[in-house]
Amino acid sequence: MNDQREFWNDRFGREGYFYGTTPNRYLASHIDMLPPQQTLLFLGEGEGRNAVYASQCGHTVTALDAAEIGLAKTALLAQQKGLEIALIHTDLEQWNPLQQYDAIMCSFLHLTEPLRSEVFSKSLAQLNKGGVFVGEFFSIHQFSKNTGGPKALELLYTANDLLAIMDTLPCDVLELCEMDTELQEGKVHNGLASVVRLKVRKR
Numbered sequence: 001m002n003d004q005r006e007f008w009n010d011r012f013g014r015e016g017y018f019y020g021t022t023p024n025r026y027l028a029s030h031i032d033m034l035p036p037q038q039t040l041l042f043l044g045e046g047e048g049r050n051a052v053y054a055s056q057c058g059h060t061v062t063a064l065d066a067a068e069i070g071l072a073k074t075a076l077l078a079q080q081k082g083l084e085i086a087l088i089h090t091d092l093e094q095w096n097p098l099q100q101y102d103a104i105m106c107s108f109l110h111l112t113e114p115l116r117s118e119v120f121s122k123s124l125a126q127l128n129k130g131g132v133f134v135g136e137f138f139s140i141h142q143f144s145k146n147t148g149g150p151k152a153l154e155l156l157y158t159a160n161d162l163l164a165i166m167d168t169l170p171c172d173v174l175e176l177c178e179m180d181t182e183l184q185e186g187k188v189h190n191g192l193a194s195v196v197r198l199k200v201r202k203r
């Protein structure tokens with residue numbers, strides 16, 4: 001836990017919001033399509049930009065992260081807008097989920113195997129039947145780009161890797177694509193970036 005926690009606390013401890021306060025565009029487009037008053041969990045939510053957006057849309061929202069400084073900034077952003085967001089401070093390695101959700105989402109959650117597969121498996125288990133998992137990840141093609149993301153291949157994704165994981169889980173893949181997209185997200189996600197987008201529905 002300490003590695004991720006210290007790394008991200010250092011970034012989130014700086015002035016301002018590292019990835020801004022505007023939600024990730026892919027996640028926001030799916031939040032906009034949800035029925036009213038859903039229960040949502042955001043994994044690796046950092047400083048809360050997606051969680052606050054979902055809460056503003058009227059959903060009941062939980063944000064999980066290993067970095068407590070990110071969660072404190074999530075709470076502050078929510079409070080400034082008169083919203084309440086539940087917080088879970090844990091490393092996903094120790095995640096012991098207790099609740100069911102209608103949707104679980106994440107943006108740029110950089111996980112290595114085997115934790116990556118474990119987190120997808122646990123997420124599917126925590127979704128209500130018909131619930132959706134939505135994520136945007138940096139693809140391996142982002143490795144040579146300077147528009148954000150980790151410089152470690154094992155933290156980057158391919159659509160094929162994700163498909164292989166999803167094939168083992170009780171879900172239908174609704175969307176899975178590798179593409180380039182223009183990011184404008186705070187201090188470091190700026191410019192053309194290579195991503196993998198995934199949306200699945202629990203059977």
Ligand SMILES: C[S@@+](CC[C@H](N)C(=O)[O-])C[C@H]1O[C@@H](n2cnc3c(N)ncnc32)[C@H](O)[C@@H]1O
Binds near residue numbers: 005043091109
């Ligand atoms: C690139 S940041 C993205 C933050 C947020 N999702 C966003 O897009 O604004 C990655 C986030 O994932 C969290 N994270 C990474 N590994 C984690 C783990 N093993 N357990 C919990 N959180 C983790 C970090 O603390 C950080 O907040």
